[in-house]
Amino acid sequence: MAGSEPVSFMQQMVSLEYKLRASPVAVDFARRLCAGTITGHACPECGLVYTPPSGFCSICVVPTNTREHEVEIADRGTVTAFTIVNPIQYRGQKEREVYAVASILLDGASGTIGQQRLGDVDLDRVRMGMRVEAVWLPEEKRKDSAAMGAGLASAIHHWRPVDEPDTPLEEFAEHII
Amino acid sequence: MAGAVPTYKLEFPYKRSLGPIVGAFLTGLRDRQVLGIRSAAGRVLVPPLEFDPETGEENLEWTRVGEAGVVRGFSWVEEPLPKHPLDRPFAWVLVQLDGADTNLVHVLDADSRAAVEIGMRVRIRWASETRGHMSDIACFEPEAG
Numbered sequence: 001m002a003g004s005e006p007v008s009f010m011q012q013m014v015s016l017e018y019k020l021r022a023s024p025v026a027v028d029f030a031r032r033l034c035a036g037t038i039t040g041h042a043c044p045e046c047g048l049v050y051t052p053p054s055g056f057c058s059i060c061v062v063p064t065n066t067r068e069h070e071v072e073i074a075d076r077g078t079v080t081a082f083t084i085v086n087p088i089q090y091r092g093q094k095e096r097e098v099y100a101v102a103s104i105l106l107d108g109a110s111g112t113i114g115q116q117r118l119g120d121v122d123l124d125r126v127r128m129g130m131r132v133e134a135v136w137l138p139e140e141k142r143k144d145s146a147a148m149g150a151g152l153a154s155a156i157h158h159w160r161p162v163d164e165p166d167t168p169l170e171e172f173a174e175h176i177i
Numbered sequence: 178m179a180g181a182v183p184t185y186k187l188e189f190p191y192k193r194s195l196g197p198i199v200g201a202f203l204t205g206l207r208d209r210q211v212l213g214i215r216s217a218a219g220r221v222l223v224p225p226l227e228f229d230p231e232t233g234e235e236n237l238e239w240t241r242v243g244e245a246g247v248v249r250g251f252s253w254v255e256e257p258l259p260k261h262p263l264d265r266p267f268a269w270v271l272v273q274l275d276g277a278d279t280n281l282v283h284v285l286d287a288d289s290r291a292a293v294e295i296g297m298r299v300r301i302r303w304a305s306e307t308r309g310h311m312s313d314i315a316c317f318e319p320e321a322g
């Protein structure tokens with residue numbers, strides 16, 4: 001970029017590359033997810049069900065990393081909170097259209113999963129208490145992510161409304177952040 | 178647990194406003210000249226500072242220094258990391274350019290650790306294309322002869 005104008009700015013790419021080895025618990029979760037099942041871990045002391053599981057209960061400080069703690073979680077739940085995102089077209093942005101993400105309290109889980117993409121719904125119909133179910137990616141598209149311990153989005157494309165009555169606020173009020 | 182360890186990348190493009198002193202220095206590099214400033218005491222500072230370090234005075238006089246100089250200190254890197262400027266073993270060097278009283282940190286492309294010593298003469302190897310960036314000096318190399 002030779003020129004005759006004085007140089008007044010300097011461009012620099014600040015970047016960090018790192019490797020992250022998934023924990024055995026995360027790999028196990030991803031394998032089951034890949035096969036079409038969402039799993040969680042139930043704490044043997046307080047009974048809370050964590051999904052995705054971390055392998056321990058952070059309240060009771062006990063491990064939950066064996067098969068006996070594993071429970072299956074429904075791929076269906078309640079929207080407890082949501083955001084309508086108008087994607088700003090900054091460098092690297094992949095989204096072009098307005099969309100919604102939600103926190104979802106899955107049936108059988110004690111806590112919400114965050115940042116879940118909603119689809120097949122008019123954005124002005126999205127609401128707290130709305131019942132949704134997973135729209136899974138075709139199986140061949142899920143395969144590579146298991147060993148990475150990838151999260152829900154590696155197997156679930158989005159969540160869509162189901163024809164069920166809304167969950168009353170009292171039933172999920174403690175999960176609204 | 179077998180399986181590849183995935184690599185992740187975080188990055189953000191950063192644009193820095195340079196101001197009159199660093200801007201002029203990098204403009205000089207783009208034009209393949211190394212510029213310094215002369216302090217009140219007559220010392221030539223390369224790279225330049227925005228203030229005289231002794232008196233705090235501004236608006237110091239610009240002066241051009243040489244493209245070659247003397248190694249005043251170094252640190253040998255046997256195993257370069259991906260982000261280092263050279264992909265083979267090299268030395269970080271403090272170079273006092275001819276006409277300067279201070280040292281510039283840069284890279285020396287030398288064949289081996291044994292080829293580097295304090296007091297050796299080195300010369301700038303310019304980047305094939307200059308753009309107003311510190312990397313316009315691709316590196317230093319031992320002065321021939």
Ligand SMILES: [Zn+2]
Pocket residue numbers: 043044045046047048057058059060061
């Ligand atoms: Zn517990």
